[in-house]
Amino acid sequence: MKIPNLLQRKALGYAALATLLLTAGGVIAQVKKGKVRPMTTAQWMKGVMKPHCTALKNGLEASPSKDEIWSELAVHAALINEASYLLMEDGRCPDGVWANAAGKTLREGSAEVLKAIEAKDTAGAKAAFEKMTKGCAACHEKHREKK
Numbered sequence: 001m002k003i004p005n006l007l008q009r010k011a012l013g014y015a016a017l018a019t020l021l022l023t024a025g026g027v028i029a030q031v032k033k034g035k036v037r038p039m040t041t042a043q044w045m046k047g048v049m050k051p052h053c054t055a056l057k058n059g060l061e062a063s064p065s066k067d068e069i070w071s072e073l074a075v076h077a078a079l080i081n082e083a084s085y086l087l088m089e090d091g092r093c094p095d096g097v098w099a100n101a102a103g104k105t106l107r108e109g110s111a112e113v114l115k116a117i118e119a120k121d122t123a124g125a126k127a128a129f130e131k132m133t134k135g136c137a138a139c140h141e142k143h144r145e146k147k
């Protein structure tokens with residue numbers, strides 16, 4: 001067997017390094033953006049997740065009584081539930097932590113919030129809200145860069 005000379009070994013080293021960098025870059029891009037669609041994860045978080053989560057929290061804390069308020073709260077919960085699907089699309093999901101946070105905790109928690117809202121059960125909706133936001137926290141813990 002021929003032992004690779006120094007130049008060949010160097011070339012192999014660079015090739016390995018390039019592959020590693022490309023792979024790492026790919027993973028970062030997947031978290032921050034999908035593969036084809038232009039919206040970034042940060043835009044979705046700012047435009048949909050945060051406003052609807054805050055509105056839901058404040059609405060439940062104010063102990064809703066009127067039907068119009070309940071139906072507004074249902075809109076917030078339904079959009080967050082829909083987000084649990086969107087976050088799994090377009091190759092955005094990089095791993096099991098993300099999949100579990102979005103496709104399970106956020107999805108099931110928001111569906112429970114919605115069910116409790118439909119039953120006008122404030123305590124039940126608040127409890128389910130706590131469960132739902134564990135999905136936000138679990139994903140951020142691993143995938144949101146600390147500033």
Ligand code: HEC
Binds near residue numbers: 042046053098135143
């Ligand atoms: C499956 C993963 C995941 C889930 C679930 C998730 N997030 Fe995020 N979130 C991210 C990532 C990734 C970022 C960082 C995006 C970036 O900076 O590129 C982020 C960033 C944010 C930001 C900062 C956006 C900005 O202005 O830059 C807010 C606010 C936010 N998320 C709110 C929420 C709320 C509220 C929930 C739950 C209702 C939630 N997120 C659930 C992944 C997730």
